[in-house]
Amino acid sequence: MNTNMHDDVESVLLTAEQISEITSKLGAVITEDYKNSKNLVLLCILKGSVVFYADLMRKIGVSCALEFMRVSSYKGAETTHQITVLLDTEKKDIAGKDIIIVEDIIDSGNTLSHLKNYIASKGAHSVKTCTLLDKPSRREVNLVPDYVGIEIPDEFVIGYGLDYNESYRNLPYIGILKREVYEK
Numbered sequence: 087m088n089t090n091m092h093d094d095v096e097s098v099l100l101t102a103e104q105i106s107e108i109t110s111k112l113g114a115v116i117t118e119d120y121k122n123s124k125n126l127v128l129l130c131i132l133k134g135s136v137v138f139y140a141d142l143m144r145k146i147g148v149s150c151a152l153e154f155m156r157v158s159s160y161k162g163a164e165t166t167h168q169i170t171v172l173l174d175t176e177k178k179d180i181a182g183k184d185i186i187i188v189e190d191i192i193d194s195g196n197t198l199s200h201l202k203n204y205i206a207s208k209g210a211h212s213v214k215t216c217t218l219l220d221k222p223s224r225r226e227v228n229l230v231p232d233y234v235g236i237e238i239p240d241e242f243v244i245g246y247g248l249d250y251n252e253s254y255r256n257l258p259y260i261g262i263l264k265r266e267v268y269e270k
């Protein structure tokens with residue numbers, strides 16, 4: 087890793103301005119869809135979506151509560167993937183509420199697919215999913231997110247919350263990571 091994070095970026099996929107436009111559009115659609123909801127809860131999936139989440143919530147014109155979960159996904163010995171909940175929400179904050187799960191990126195779809203079922207099992211009134219980035223070509227399960235910022239090609243991306251080994255989350259744009267950083 088270079089001491090200057092920017093030197094590890096192959097190319098910029100989305101500038102801060104482009105991300106802001108995408109986030110504004112998503113916020114407008116969500117505002118319209120939830121204008122009659124009195125129980126909207128934005129559920130942030132830590133850590134990757136924290137930057138997107140902070141921007142998105144301020145583009146939503148409907149009053150909402152904020153909740154946080156932290157999960158890790160791993161590939162078990164079998165082909166089925168599982169998620170481990172590292173930080174959970176309380177059932178009372180989910181039951182009867184209109185939940186939007188906010189993710190940074192969907193790859194295989196395993197994380198979000200498990201989370202949707204998990205949140206539904208806590209008695210949510212409704213559960214929808216919102217992701218800034220989607221890599222549909224990588225999908226392993228049948229998961230179609232309700233709100234998608236933008237579909238991207240199968241590249242490893244960093245910045246705006248997304249990491250490689252916990253680095254690069256504080257880049258203000260989304261970039262493609264140089265292969266030499268993770269292939270050596």
Ligand code: IMP
Binds near residue numbers: 159191192244
């Ligand atoms: P899924 O369960 O395969 O959909 O994995 C989603 C998670 O994998 C995301 O929340 C990210 O943490 C991580 N991930 C997938 N693709 C990328 C990427 O290109 N850059 C950084 N993290 C990624």
Ligand code: MG
Binds near residue numbers: 132133134135190191
């Ligand atoms: Mg993540």
